[in-house]
Amino acid sequence: MALDIVATTSNLDEYAGAQKVLLDIHNGIKHKYNCKVLGFIPYEKVHPKYNIPASEYVKFGNPFYLNNKILLVHARNVMAVIMVIKRIFFLNTRIIYIAHNVYDTHKNISFFPYNIVSISKKVTENLLGYFGLKNRNITVIYNGIKDEAAGKPQISFKQNGKIRILYSARVIDVKRQLLIVDQLNGKLHADIEIHFAGHGPDLALLYEKCRDSVNFKALGFVDGVNELVKQADFLMLYSIQEGLPISLIEGTMYGKPLLINDVGGNLEIGVPGVNGIELKKDWNIFADQLNSLVHLTTEEYTKMSVNSRARYETMFTYDAMVNSYTRLIDSLQPQPSATYYNSTDKQITNAYTAE
Numbered sequence: 001m002a003l004d005i006v007a008t009t010s011n012l013d014e015y016a017g018a019q020k021v022l023l024d025i026h027n028g029i030k031h032k033y034n035c036k037v038l039g040f041i042p043y044e045k046v047h048p049k050y051n052i053p054a055s056e057y058v059k060f061g062n063p064f065y066l067n068n069k070i071l072l073v074h075a076r077n078v079m080a081v082i083m084v085i086k087r088i089f090f091l092n093t094r095i096i097y098i099a100h101n102v103y104d105t106h107k108n109i110s111f112f113p114y115n116i117v118s119i120s121k122k123v124t125e126n127l128l129g130y131f132g133l134k135n136r137n138i139t140v141i142y143n144g145i146k147d148e149a150a151g152k153p154q155i156s157f158k159q160n161g162k163i164r165i166l167y168s169a170r171v172i173d174v175k176r177q178l179l180i181v182d183q184l185n186g187k188l189h190a191d192i193e194i195h196f197a198g199h200g201p202d203l204a205l206l207y208e209k210c211r212d213s214v215n216f217k218a219l220g221f222v223d224g225v226n227e228l229v230k231q232a233d234f235l236m237l238y239s240i241q242e243g244l245p246i247s248l249i250e251g252t253m254y255g256k257p258l259l260i261n262d263v264g265g266n267l268e269i270g271v272p273g274v275n276g277i278e279l280k281k282d283w284n285i286f287a288d289q290l291n292s293l294v295h296l297t298t299e300e301y302t303k304m305s306v307n308s309r310a311r312y313e314t315m316f317t318y319d320a321m322v323n324s325y326t327r328l329i330d331s332l333q334p335q336p337s338a339t340y341y342n343s344t345d346k347q348i349t350n351a352y353t354a355e
Helices: 017-029 076-089 121-129 177-184 203-210 225-231 246-253 283-295 298-315 318-331
Strands: 004-008 034-039 057-059 070-073 094-099 115-118 137-140 163-168 192-197 216-220 234-237 258-260 276-278 339-342 347-350
Touching: 004 017, 017 034, 017 094, 017 246, 017 318, 070 076, 076 094, 094 121, 115 121, 115 318, 121 137, 163 225, 163 246, 163 283, 177 192, 177 203, 177 283, 192 225, 192 283, 203 216, 225 246, 234 246, 246 258, 246 298
Parallel strands: 004 034, 004 070, 034 057, 070 094, 094 115, 115 137, 163 192, 163 234, 192 216, 234 258, 258 276
Antiparallel strands: 339 347
């Protein structure tokens, strides 16, 4: 008899990274298990790009629907709600929490189950260090994506004499697009172009700041971003906070060198001196690093490109991710007693159901 697997997260009306990972895992394992996606909004409001069949979507209503199921939780705020519901209704629900990000807030009101998936080493360090989750089963499973690059790097360096840098991310404070334009304006070589792809609350202001600029272009939401990735020379992210960015993994899939700062799992995708360049915190040094790209030789670029593709093949393939989740799900064993802990590992209660 196939196991019942339910994946859940918040904000399924928005098209974002953690939600895309949820759907990738769901679609990868549903041939083996009875899989559903649990949301908190009507099906009609789910973002259409997720392509969730109506038969595979359940809007949360009855808490007992979760009973006797394995629940994959992809959001910290949802995790807290689920733990409370499980306790109140004494549900026989086994939970796997997928930690997508590095956090430094709400430590004492964050609750976690025994089984946790961390998507990067930096996220694991955050779980063990900041949240103090010592007595947990933490498994590192890197995000993976399907190979759409025909098995080889797409090397395209200095087309039309320009170096095109793609910055693909939601246009919001934490991604720092506006700050980048403000700080680098007037400091970049004329042959450096940074293309911002993505939608978000700061998009209108980004359009205004990029108007008539030689170095910056705001593209807004792009349907079919892979074409932009193929045409780019580099992929860049300079966020305040990250987990394991899908946009950077897409870059490695196409063999693009990465320009990244040391947050989240960025440096696990783009290794400085191998397939990436670590961008510094000082804005003047940052500008100098970008300007130095015009002196990069084709041989140097090609080496980084080949290394980037190799890193994708070694660490971030779709099949490897799906197989890892399948092994973890199959390995779950009921705990003798489901003991709940908060982020400081203080015992909250014992339930009479298996975790």
